[in-house]
Amino acid sequence: MSRFNNFRSKLADELEIPNDALSDNFELRMHGNKKVIIENHLGITVYEDNIVSVKTNDQDVTIKGSKFKIEEINNYKVIIKGKIKEIVFSMKE
């Protein structure tokens, strides 16, 4: 699954088309250290005032900081607002 996903990602790069059009990779965007937008996620695993963890296809994205608030969450994207100090990517075993 992962290999095939990597291939699709490479193909998207070669064809110069958006990565999420072919692969299942998530897209992460940051607005300074105040806002994080994660697209193509699979749900929230941890939601606390100082930590938010978002599950994606290949890995878990853990955001550490303070005063976290989920501005919007739907099937496709999640917008997290707060003071971001650290973002940790942990690979699934």
Add this chain to the structure above:
Amino acid sequence: MLIFKLMYLIRGYVVICSDVINSEKLLNILRRKNITVWDVQKKDKGIKFKISYEDYIKNSNLINEIVKPVSKRGAIPKLKKLKLRRGFSTGVLILIISLYLLTSMIWDVEVVGTNQTNTNKILAFLEENQIKIPLAISNIEAKKLETLIYNNFDYKFVDVIVEGSKLIIFIREEETEPAEIKSNEPSSIISSKNAIINKIIAKSGQPVVREGDVVYEGQTLIMGLVKNKNSDDFMMVPSDGIVYGKTYYNFEMKEEKIRNVNISTNKSKSVYYLKINGNSIKIIGDKEPYENYNYREKVIKLPIVSNITDISILKGTYYEEVIKEIEIDKSTAENKMKVRMYDELLKRCDEDSRILKSTINFSEDDEFYYLIAQIEVIEDIGEKIRIFPVLEEETKEKMEE
């Protein structure tokens, strides 16, 4: 995000509070059901979030099972509530319709720029032409109405304006011009004041007074009746000339030595009245809160309400004043009386008049300063009047009488 929130303010949203410990699980369930969740806030116990009203209706069974909605907000839930409150909705609808009907009609006609008699005439004329109150604003053609009034009355200017529910007709009446005596019409010059003739310059007509003569008001100075050189008949001519006369003006004035002056203490109190059809009802404040005061009124028009009805708010302000006695010194009083005297003299004389001699005496007693003055002035005292030929028959009748 602002647009998103605005959109849901119209479409409606539901605020939900959840006490579940595992809030992540709840969010993931909602995500899987394709429900958009926003403004997720962590509380002491559980979370608080918002979902769209549409999603809430679709998944109400599931949501009510897990969590409890706190409030429904936005335009659509409110409208749905109104649907249930039929009486209220009907009332509002009737109010809107009646407001619309009331504001689209003319309820009063005001005529500005003329007296009451003419106003009544205009109103009667409008009624004759099927312009009766109440009248729909859309039926009024201002230009047509202006022309109608202008053609039927002798007015210089007519303007018709619709202001709110009022029809205002501005009118400018023709000013009656003073009857001018034409240069070729027979006329005489008479005295306009009691005077002593100083100089008489008669360009045409027969002077009947001499320099030094005492003349009285209305006495003929230059007569427009001249004897024909070729016959014994008299003929009427237009008189022309200037007659200067010496006139005397006497003045007696007095000025108080001690005067009471009102001095403001900068303290003020206001009283508010509700004004309905000319009647005032007191709302807030006290009447006459000070012993000595200066009272000023101001009408505050209420937006929309004042345009439709005759309701406004009257604000009256009482400014406290203290009465102080001020002693006026002699020179100030004399100057004041002099200025007043010359002002009065200017009102009585012409602009071309010249002061020949002035005798001013000042005196005083315990209470007042006095001024006694006599001003000798040289001025044009002639006034042209038209003369008319008297028919022979009329004179005979008068003689017989």
